[in-house]
Amino acid sequence: MPQHKALPRRGFLTRTAMLGGAVLAPGLVTACSRTQVGTGAPADDGELLAKLRRQGYVRIGFAGEAPYGFKDGNxxxxxxxxxxxxxxxxxxxxDMRPTLTDFGALIPGLLADRFDVVSAGMAITPERCAKVAFSEPEFVSPTALMVPKxxxxxxxxxxxxxxxxITVGVLTAAVEATYAKGAGVADSSVKSLAKQQDGLDALVAGRIDAFALTGISLRWLAKTxxxxxxxxxxxFVPLLNGKPQYSPGGAVFRPGATALRDAFNQELAKITGDPGHYVTLIGKYGFTERExxxxxxxxxxLCAA
Structure with a gap:
């Protein structure tokens, strides 16, 4: 797929984003360790994937944020x-066994071994990379504002x-709070909200003047x-320290789960490398070849930005 189709209204990628390489999150356990410090989970020299295959399921953490990860009925x-x-x-x-939690509790829950991977379309940021290991990007999506009619x-x-x-609403622990601060919005003018629906409700009730989130999330919210x-x-593409922020999201793993993360990335590349298949899988959630x-x-x- 031509790259210019992947990032409409996003300008050009930063120079660093044109480089290749594999991510190594800080704090990785050494190869000789048999368990991850603080969790007792298997040290991932391949043990974790082998364990998941033996038991036949992976534990998934999600935050009930449509269209990224949510329950549709059961x-x-x-x-x-x-x-x-x-x-x-x-x-x-x-098999995937899901655990629903607040967005802000996803990383703490992952590190506490409540689940094996976060499936929530979480934005890849340097601050989060210091705590966890991200997959390669699953999608890109610029930021937008929902406003009164x-x-x-x-x-x-x-x-x-x-x-x-004026006052802008953001999701608790989401990157839009950082984007707002970088744009000069005063801390007192940023209101944190637990869920997407809370943002729309607060907007309609006049408690906030705008709601900031990825455009695809807001379009889904308006649709529903x-x-x-x-x-x-x-x-629009927010800037932080003069650098454009493209809001790419990915799967999240514990810092030691690099072998599992790398195996995951190999399969992910097969999907993102075939835009037609990508859209077939998740087009019903509003994702297109542009994402x-x-x-x-x-x-x-992205982790070094």
Whole structure:
């Protein structure tokens, strides 16, 4: 797929994002260790994947955030679980056992060995890379604003929020809080919300003036709240320290689970390398070829940005 199709309205990739390489998260256990420090989980010189194959299931942590990972009736659904189900099946692990938790509790739960992988479309950031090991990007998605119908404040991006001195909602522990601060929005003007629906409800009730999230999430939220008097504005690329933030997301593993992460990446590359298959798998959740990450966008660079 031509790379210019993968990142509409995102400008050009940063110079570092054009480099290749494999990610090595800080704090990896040594090869001679048999368990991960603090969890007792298997040290991953291949042991963890072997264990998952023997038991026939992998424990999945998700946060109930559509369209990334959520329950549809009794079924685990969304972008991440759908991709991960195909990947783990290819790795010989046929079942996924989900644990629902708040978004901000996903990384602590992973590190505490409550689950083996986070399937939540979590954004890859240097701060998170210091704690956990990310897969290569599963998707790219720029940021957008949801606003009251008609966009009465005349907003366009987070800089316009800062200039208007109004209140913007973000999900607790999500990257949009950092983006807002980088755009000059005062801490007192950023309201944290536990769930996507809380953001739309707060907007409709007038408790916030805008809700910031990835454009694909906001479009899904508007679609599932037919009749809500809101608009989703055109996506934009936030800047942090002058660098564009493309909001790529991926699967999350414990720092020592590099062998499992690497096996996962091999199967993920087969999916992202076939845009038609990618869209067949997760198109129903609003993902298109525009969300396919280019091969030049690497986790090792995102973690070092």
């Amino acid at each position: 079924q685990l659904a969304g972008e991440a679980p759908t991709l991960h189900r195909e990947i783990f099946s290819a790795l010989g692990v046929g 008609g966009n009465p404040k005349g907003l366009s991006d987070l800089k316009s929020v800062a200039a208007a001195d 709240n037919t009749g809500a008097l809101v608009d989703v504005l055109d996506p 396919v990450p280019p091969t030049t966008l690497r986790t090792t660079d």
